[in-house]
Amino acid sequence: MDNERADSLCLPGAPDGEADPHTATQPVGQREPGRWGGPRILGRAPVTRLEDVAPDVLPAERPVYGGTDVEDSSGVLRSVRVEYAGAGGRPEAPAPAVGISGAGSGTVLDHVQARCSLGAGIAFSGGTAR
Numbered sequence: 151m152d153n154e155r156a157d158s159l160c161l162p163g164a165p166d167g168e169a170d171p172h173t174a175t176q177p178v179g180q181r182e183p184g185r186w187g188g189p190r191i192l193g194r195a196p197v198t199r200l201e202d203v204a205p206d207v208l209p210a211e212r213p214v215y216g217g218t219d220v221e222d223s224s225g226v227l228r229s230v231r232v233e234y235a236g237a238g239g240r241p242e243a244p245a246p247a248v249g250i251s252g253a254g255s256g257t258v259l260d261h262v263q264a265r266c267s268l269g270a271g272i273a274f275s276g277g278t279a280r
Contacts, residue, residue: 161189163229169263173233181234184268188235188247193217193224195254197276215252220278222254229261236268244269253279 161172174185194217232247239245247264250257250272257279264271 160226161228161230162226163261169229169231169261171231171233173231181266183234183266184236184244185234187238187245188232188249188264188267189227189230190249190251191224191227191253191257191279192251193253193257193277193279194219194222195252195277195279196220197252216276217252219254221256222252222277223256223258224253224279226258227260227262228258231263231265232267233265234267235264239269246270246273248272249275250277250279251275253277255279 163169172189174181176185192215194215196218197216227248235247236244244267246269247267248262248271250259252275253259255278257277259279262272
């Protein structure tokens with residue numbers, strides 16, 4: 151569930167304010183951490199990242215994110231629970247349940263929960279989102 155820099159990811163939550171679960175599709179009892187990738191926001195806000203990275207530090211095909219728009223709006227994550235995510239990383243560094251990279255201050259992050267993730271719960275990489 152990736153969004154590209156020109157996109158906006160919108161998970162507005164349930165109308166009653168309850169957490170809206172985004173989870174693995176396996177039946178209850180068969181779910182385990184790392185069953186899917188989880189949402190990734192790739193924004194246009196400033197980041198600190200080297201242009202040239204030593205081999206094997208970051209994959210060459212790493213996603214493009216970051217820019218100069220501090221007020222970038224990369225979407226809405228409100229009253230969202232992400233479960234059993236973390237697939238897509240390397241065995242020694244599993245992907246987080248929710249990845250937020252270069253998202254600006256116009257991005258809405260409100261009551262976001264990560265549960266049973268293979269990697270970190272919520273990982274920020276640059277940006278001005280809060």
